[in-house]
Amino acid sequence: MSDTAAAAKVKARGVRVFYGEKQALFDVSLDIPDKAVTALIGPSGCGKSTFLRCINRMNDTIPGCRVEGEIVLDGADVNDRDVDPVLLRARVGMVFQKPNPFPKTIFENVAYGPRIHGIVSSKSELEGLVESSLRRAGLWDEVADRLHQPGTGLSGGQQQRLVIARAIAVSPEVILMDEPCSALDPIATARIEELIDELRTQYCIVIVTHSMAQAARVSQKTGFFHMGKLVEAGPTDEIFTNPRDTRTQDYITGRFG
Template sequence: MSDAMEMTDVSAAEAPVASNPVMMRASKVCVFYGEKQALFEVDLDVAANEVTALIGPSGCGKSTFLRCLNRMNDTIDGCRVTGRITLQDADIYDPKVDVVELRASVGMVFQKPNPFPKSIFENIAYGPRIHGLAKNKTDMEEIVVTSLQKAGLYEEVKDRLNEPGTGLSGGQQQRLCIARAIAVSPEVILMDEPCSALDPIATARVEELIDELRENYTIVIVTHSMQQAARVSQRTAFFHLGKLVEEGATDTIFTSPKDKRTQDYITGRFG
């Protein structure tokens, strides 16, 4: 075992305190797929109105952790989550929690854009309709327009709202998916490598959008791109072999990490 592997993980007590109020808190979170343990006692605070980036090599547990935050792991047979995760101090794994409502509060944008096979308008209207957020047609139109504006897409699609969402470019489809998440007024938006399928221009547009959205939303993003993490996030958490090695202010993590594994990953020695 290398010296780097022998180093102990940074404890929650040593980790810098988040600058904004805590929106979500994970305490001693473990995830098991059958007998295999994928996450080991992760402690992480997610601050309100900040972008928290989860980085680390493939298979390190960052996407598994992200899916814990809105209980997407519930959909995987044999997956078991232990520990505690709270959203504004309420335990999201409490048996009384309505998972549909939770996923409206903690929205998800996936790696590959996945618009519904419906019109652009209906892609946005779907969530508000099932959650009863619009009293009438005028309300619904306002929600759709506002969501598209917040996602920086309205001017590009305002004359095509009845055309299929699948007819948009890849970058536009991803912004449509972000608008769809916004439409149900979430508190948190989770993004699982939202730019990995996009070209550099579309990626830059989504990154600008992420920076704009954090004024109103709390964002947690999984990214393979350390440059992206450095550009869009205020805090960064580094995962390795299912453990949270270190977390803190993004500029600190990238310029003076405490743990050798973090430094080795950031400098390209592994990963």
């Protein structure tokens, strides 16, 4: 579908974020398409991670943080009082910069979410779900014979794939990734990028990345943030080859960043 707005999974309108008195985001409006990867790029401290955390209300956990404006997921505002943030975060999974497996076995890392959300009704169903999640995260063949060893014993790239398996085990609709490869070596990074490309057929994925090359490789849509504002957004190839704003052009060509 060429008109990505027609299939927007998440719609942000006039989003403003304040940390105490300091405003971190200014009137951000963006349509995020379903079954595609949207990359958020821009210099450090420009608000892209702050915006990402608005989608699953992770900013709720920061004292003094206030979010204004509207973020709509499938027609419902995520900030409505009757929206349970715990259930929202099951629908909107998150993968952080530093792999953060639980201090549990590989199996328990993946089984944890389905258990607490009551997704499975039997041990065999749980085992099947753990296996399918690890397979979809491209990790099963490497860990099948050591499911009951600690997840923290895996390499960095494997840990990040474990965290992705943990996120998809609860059948989310959206997956947020905050610089998921910045702590990984090039080989592990390539593996995660391949995985992102495979997962986008099933999920709405939003990735914050400091690597413009990565954004160009994995995303179909790109938004450029600068000083708390969304400068422009559009199809990735257009943003990189023919940006409309000189600030985007300057960032992409390395004049600042």
